[in-house]
Amino acid sequence: MSQLFKNHLDKFIKIDEKEFAAILSFFEIKNVKKKENLLVEGQICKSHYFVLNGCLRKFFINGKGMEQTTEFAIENWWITDNLAYERGLSTEFYIQAVEKSEILVIDRDAQEKLLLEFPKMERYFRFVYQRAYAATQLRLKYLYDFSKEEFYEHLCNGHPEFVQRIPQYLIASFLGFTPEYLSEIRNKKRS
Amino acid sequence: MSQLFKNHLDKFIKIDEKEFAAILSFFEIKNVKKKENLLVEGQICKSHYFVLNGCLRKFFINGKGMEQTTEFAIENWWITDNLAYERGLSTEFYIQAVEKSEILVIDRDAQEKLLLEFPKMERYFRFVYQRAYAATQLRLKYLYDFSKEEFYEHLCNGHPEFVQRIPQYLIASFLGFTPEYLSEIRNKKRS
Numbered sequence: 152m153s154q155l156f157k158n159h160l161d162k163f164i165k166i167d168e169k170e171f172a173a174i175l176s177f178f179e180i181k182n183v184k185k186k187e188n189l190l191v192e193g194q195i196c197k198s199h200y201f202v203l204n205g206c207l208r209k210f211f212i213n214g215k216g217m218e219q220t221t222e223f224a225i226e227n228w229w230i231t232d233n234l235a236y237e238r239g240l241s242t243e244f245y246i247q248a249v250e251k252s253e254i255l256v257i258d259r260d261a262q263e264k265l266l267l268e269f270p271k272m273e274r275y276f277r278f279v280y281q282r283a284y285a286a287t288q289l290r291l292k293y294l295y296d297f298s299k300e301e302f303y304e305h306l307c308n309g310h311p312e313f314v315q316r317i318p319q320y321l322i323a324s325f326l327g328f329t330p331e332y333l334s335e336i337r338n339k340k341r342s
Numbered sequence: 343m344s345q346l347f348k349n350h351l352d353k354f355i356k357i358d359e360k361e362f363a364a365i366l367s368f369f370e371i372k373n374v375k376k377k378e379n380l381l382v383e384g385q386i387c388k389s390h391y392f393v394l395n396g397c398l399r400k401f402f403i404n405g406k407g408m409e410q411t412t413e414f415a416i417e418n419w420w421i422t423d424n425l426a427y428e429r430g431l432s433t434e435f436y437i438q439a440v441e442k443s444e445i446l447v448i449d450r451d452a453q454e455k456l457l458l459e460f461p462k463m464e465r466y467f468r469f470v471y472q473r474a475y476a477a478t479q480l481r482l483k484y485l486y487d488f489s490k491e492e493f494y495e496h497l498c499n500g501h502p503e504f505v506q507r508i509p510q511y512l513i514a515s516f517l518g519f520t521p522e523y524l525s526e527i528r529n530k531k532r533s
Contacts, residue, residue, distance in 0.1 A: 211483065211487070213486065213487055214487065219486050219487070221479070221482055221483060221486065222479075232479075233472065233475055233476035233479055234476040234477075234479065234480055237472065237473070237476060243483075266465070266468075270461055270462075270464070270465070271461075273461070273464040273465045273468050274457070274461070274464045276468050276472070277457075277464050277467050277468040277471060280468060280471035280472045280474075280475050281424065281428065281467070281471045282428070283471075283475050284424055284471050284474050284475040284478060285424035285425040285428060286425075287475060287478040287479060287482060288412070288413075288423075288424055288425065288478060289425055290482060291412055291478060291481060291482060291485070292402065292412060292434075294482070294485050295404065295410050295412060295518060296402070296404055296405065296410070327486060
């Protein structure tokens with residue numbers, strides 16, 4: 152399964168099998184059950200997660216006591232509370248498995264060591280953060296520009312595989328809808 | 343003035359004066375007037391901007407025909423339409439000088455060449471994107487969690503120097519307020 156990570160690295164940098172084995176030794180491979188929490192509000196955020204297989208999500212409990220999902224991570228995506236991870240702070244987020252998942256886990260100190268020992272991993276992580284930053288900027292534009300209904304429409308058209316894969320109540324939690332309201336919109340779309 | 347960029351690099355990587363001179367040769371130093379546009383909707387986004395002195399902002403024209411500001415960049419910040427920049431696409435954004443500014447400009451091909459010739463710049467940009475990503479994730483959480491009034495309050499308390507520096511109509515454009523509504527809130531705060 153870790154070969155999937157090698158394939159991902161190959162898209163950005165050149166490494167041979169020996170180097171990959173050394174790089175992989177900085178990670179722990181972990182199997183998580185559906186709905187298992189990897190991170191809980193109030194904990195120090197120590198780890199960075201890479202999804203080999205499955206799906207994770209990040210959420211916080213908003214002022215109304217509801218789970219507000221801010222991010223999903225499927226295969227080949229990284230996820231953590233980046234600010235808390237970089238600064239070794241406690242988090243306001245939860246990270247939870249949406250599906251049974253297989254992931255790579257690295258801790259902050261190990262990631263820093265990895266970058267110092269394998270400078271080409273700087274290039275890899277530069278790409279990872281650059282793309283994640285660009286994607287988040289686009290999300291931000293959508294939040295300003297689209298109504299929630301338009302955002303749902305956009306999600307359905309642009310990422311149908313995603314909308315089909317994620318349970319509807321989590322899509323609702325991502326969009327800031329109640330599940331009832333989402334179901335209303337879906338019925339309207341169908342009719 | 344370019345010494346300010348050296349000071350910024352020094353926070354992340356070690357480079358000597360000779361290396362810095364070579365790195366700087368990849369950039370153009372540019373003076374921009376207040377309200378001058380660096381990027382206009384529909385243009386191919388070719389450049390990445392680093393603010394030595396002054397302030398830039400990024401905005402788009404929303405469905406109501408209003409300027410929606412999504413980002414400011416003051417000293418030591420980078421700004422561009424990252425997605426369009428990376429992919430060489432046309433942009434939906436404007437980048438405009440809020441104040442008379444002095445900036446460094448680098449084009450995509452030059453940035454890629456710089457990274458290949460000076461691999462330690464990979465580490466620098468990895469930090470730049472990592473922090474920008476973390477900051478944008480936090481913005482996203484605020485957008486979900488705060489009302490616009492709470493977000494303004496948060497801005498005033500957390501970044502008073504910023505609120506004082508930026509013209510009020512642009513703060514309004516950042517928050518998605520009309521200038522009149524912002525002025526109403528400010529009067530309420532004062533009384």
